[in-house]
Amino acid sequence: MKGLFAVIMLDLKRLQTDRVRLISSLIQPLLYLFVLGSGLGASSVLGKGRYIQYIFPGVLGLSLLFSAVFAAMLIVFDRQIGFLKAVLVAPVPRTAIAIGKVLSGAIQALVPAVVLLIFLPLLGMHMGWLRFLGLLGAMVIAAITFSALGVATAARFKSTTVFPIISNAVLLPMFFLSGALYPLADAPHWLKILAHFDPVAYAVDLMRGAVLDTTFFPVWLSLAVLTGFITTLTWLATRVFASGEDA
Amino acid sequence: MNMQYAAIETRDLSKRYEKVEALRGIDLTVNAGEMFALLGPNGAGKTTLFSILATLRKPSGGEARVMGFDVMRERAAVRQRMGIVFQEPALEQKLSVRDNLLLMGLFYGLSMKAARVRTGEIMETLGLTDIAARQAQKLSGGQKRRLELARSMVPNPDILFLDEATLGLDVDARRSFWAQVRQFVRSGRTVFFTTHYMEEAEVADRIALINEGRIIALGTPRELKDRIGGGVILLATEDDVRACAWLMQHGHKPEASERGIVLVSTEPAAVLPALLTTLPVKTLRAEVHEPSLEDVFLTLTGKGLDNGEAVPPKPALIMGGAR
Numbered sequence A: 001m002k003g004l005f006a007v008i009m010l011d012l013k014r015l016q017t018d019r020v021r022l023i024s025s026l027i028q029p030l031l032y033l034f035v036l037g038s039g040l041g042a043s044s045v046l047g048k049g050r051y052i053q054y055i056f057p058g059v060l061g062l063s064l065l066f067s068a069v070f071a072a073m074l075i076v077f078d079r080q081i082g083f084l085k086a087v088l089v090a091p092v093p094r095t096a097i098a099i100g101k102v103l104s105g106a107i108q109a110l111v112p113a114v115v116l117l118i119f120l121p122l123l124g125m126h127m128g129w130l131r132f133l134g135l136l137g138a139m140v141i142a143a144i145t146f147s148a149l150g151v152a153t154a155a156r157f158k159s160t161t162v163f164p165i166i167s168n169a170v171l172l173p174m175f176f177l178s179g180a181l182y183p184l185a186d187a188p189h190w191l192k193i194l195a196h197f198d199p200v201a202y203a204v205d206l207m208r209g210a211v212l213d214t215t216f217f218p219v220w221l222s223l224a225v226l227t228g229f230i231t232t233l234t235w236l237a238t239r240v241f242a243s244g245e246d247a
Numbered sequence B: 001m002n003m004q005y006a007a008i009e010t011r012d013l014s015k016r017y018e019k020v021e022a023l024r025g026i027d028l029t030v031n032a033g034e035m036f037a038l039l040g041p042n043g044a045g046k047t048t049l050f051s052i053l054a055t056l057r058k059p060s061g062g063e064a065r066v067m068g069f070d071v072m073r074e075r076a077a078v079r080q081r082m083g084i085v086f087q088e089p090a091l092e093q094k095l096s097v098r099d100n101l102l103l104m105g106l107f108y109g110l111s112m113k114a115a116r117v118r119t120g121e122i123m124e125t126l127g128l129t130d131i132a133a134r135q136a137q138k139l140s141g142g143q144k145r146r147l148e149l150a151r152s153m154v155p156n157p158d159i160l161f162l163d164e165a166t167l168g169l170d171v172d173a174r175r176s177f178w179a180q181v182r183q184f185v186r187s188g189r190t191v192f193f194t195t196h197y198m199e200e201a202e203v204a205d206r207i208a209l210i211n212e213g214r215i216i217a218l219g220t221p222r223e224l225k226d227r228i229g230g231g232v233i234l235l236a237t238e239d240d241v242r243a244c245a246w247l248m249q250h251g252h253k254p255e256a257s258e259r260g261i262v263l264v265s266t267e268p269a270a271v272l273p274a275l276l277t278t279l280p281v282k283t284l285r286a287e288v289h290e291p292s293l294e295d296v297f298l299t300l301t302g303k304g305l306d307n308g309e310a311v312p313p314k315p316a317l318i319m320g321g322a323r
């Protein structure tokens, strides 16, 4: 699609110049993996080694979620700096801008997550190629979902003051509800119900399925729900970009 | 294909934000190949009009066509044919001059190779080649504006919108900026611009004066000035308030402005000597000059264009400290 490539190119060129963001997005998940893994793992019935394996997909989810949403939040700066205006007066279909932003956010989120995969063997997780490809596929779907969520939200805002609110009031609850750190199967009933509305839960479950071979939701359901989320959110973002400065 | 279209045509165009009526029925025709200026004070609705013509905002009523295409129904066609320099900066600060232009090329559907060629051409014409690798945020004010102009020219547009494109530049930088723009007009294309520098507006083929969302006058710079006829007397006195009161009592229509008391007269040279001898307030300075666009605006609206930095034209006659 015309313009899609340009949107992605722009964001990647930008990421390239933003070393701080690149490095901090790598450090954060490592911290979570070892601190959470060692701290919580010591008291877990699964034992330390098993627990780290259990939360690994959860940490992948955390890393993907925050990197993707953070990348999307740069759209707000775009609006303020004005470059987005220059893009909006170019003959680029608004769907291309929305899809481009979603894909570039996903790519930016996947960079640190893929680096995290290097730690798989160190954690004593050895998987065959097929399984590894399954994990990669699940990560891509998760990244696109989170990025679509971020773009649909960020496209609406004109000020950066909402960042901490979104992070605390939306992202963290979504993450804790998702079963990233504990098995949903053993969770109380109300939590299970809430998890059914949480895209992070499906995404993490899909990745965990690839690593540990057990899923809470049926795989087809996760795929269907995530596809639905991605389509709806991207459509919402398209509409915001279409209204230009009147948004 | 309609060959005989106007570059810009609006009919009863209006725009309201929640509380503000920014445009109240704009009817305007700008011919192809024209250099057309829109002058008005802060908040008159200039940027709003630009945003609608550039397809960034939807009008609340009326119609607008750019290069023959409807700004609402044929947005892609309008976008493909126009370039715009916004009032506010719109550069990707972290990227180099070259990358800023290159990416714009991609956004306009050029292949990577074509975008490279186009970027090279434009940097060459606008004298940006030497600073091609410099980050946008490290450019001087003048260089930044030149890069914005370069960006607006990437799609090789038929029409260029310039919304206070030279704001804050020094005289030299402005001169070289407009030299580039004139080059563009000479090739038969259209420029629609706003400015707060009166001497920039003087070079326009035609000018529209806009105030509170309405076009209040339209014509060549000559025609506009002829509307108020004669000339303008500018007085600085020890007590402008008293002087104004006296002038009004004696059948004049003085306007107080930041330049002093402005008095429009059909025969200023004949009126002034008499005035100076009869005015009961001490005159510090008196000038007679040709009406400026500022004076036209002042006469039509009773207020200035709010162009703090504009230099008044050279006075034809100066009398210091006369009584």
Ligand SMILES: Nc1ncnc2c1ncn2[C@@H]1O[C@H](COP(=O)(O)OP(=O)(O)OP(=O)(O)O)[C@@H](O)[C@H]1O
Pocket (backbone or CB within 6 Å): B017, B018, B020, B021, B022, B040, B041, B042, B043, B044, B045, B046, B047, B048, B049, B087
């Ligand atoms: N996004 C907006 N929301 C609400 N009101 C707005 C918005 N943008 C502009 N206005 C109002 O619309 C009116 C016209 O504004 P506009 O920016 O078009 O003026 P302008 O002629 O470009 O002024 P300036 O010379 O200061 O750039 C003003 O009263 C302004 O306050």
Ligand SMILES: [Mg+2]
Pocket (backbone or CB within 6 Å): B046, B047, B048, B087, B163
């Ligand atoms: Mg303006």
